[in-house]
Amino acid sequence: MNTTVNRPGTDTGTATTRRPVDYVWAIARISIGWIFLWAFLDKTFGWGLATPAARAWISGGSPTTGFLKGTGENALGGFFGSLAGQAWVDWLFMAGLLGIGLALVLGVGTRIAAVAGGLMLALMWAAELPLANNPFMDEHIVYAIVLAGLALADAGTTLGLGNLPIVRHNPYLK
Template structure:
């Protein structure tokens, strides 16, 4: 660089600022928000109602299974095999259809009175909880356990090496609980605001 006042070339300026110090003062690039799960407006409303519809549909699946086995409505259980007429809700499936590495265990508990009561109570409780939108965490945990056990009762599945609808049901139940699907078209907010649930948050 030429110094006009002195008429001779001046030495080049030396930057003493450390590279890391200079980099620290450089403006940061703008942060781009992750919009994968941030939905607003109409999309958020549609998502809430979609989740509520899935919740109601699954609730009806569980409740219908209970009613059919209790009364023998003829869809999956004949009237003569209804629970009220002395039939066993678990004897048919676990005693005859169970196959695979866990078949011995399921055959041994098929038709057991205590197992029948637990199975029917689970169907009723999960179905009612999902339809009302209350106790979603418990319903998701119990429903996930029940559907995974039903998956293990017949391995491998008939139409796939390992995947079937029972595992999908378990995953969907978990999503419904995590996203609070009981607050839309359900009593989830009232349930969460009740003194009992506020003292015991695991009941949500």
């Protein structure tokens, strides 16, 4: 299962061996990327799993209204509720879902995706405060922690495009 590759951050002339943990991080990266990408696709086209076709973005629905309007009783509900359905919020949210999802699935721009995804998840966590089942921890925080791990582990280099020469020579693309 070990494969010799050039690991980012090392001299391109030296090769390292992939470890099983590299594959675990790669699968985690692709999995979380798919969560973001699926949310984009379902909210855009209303494939009926979380978003009915009638409320799809392409049918004139707002991808942020359902979640943000539901925060009214929460600690920051007034703020988040006021953002619901605004076109700029919808576009920013959907661009974030698509960009983060594609970056993670492809393994390029993983660090930028981790920061942007962590910020998006932190905002979604804050919108739900106080949490119903735990004083502070929920899946948004867990996903944000995993995103940080993906960035620190250079997870785009295994089963992704992170080993492309353009990515290796431009750290902002890692």
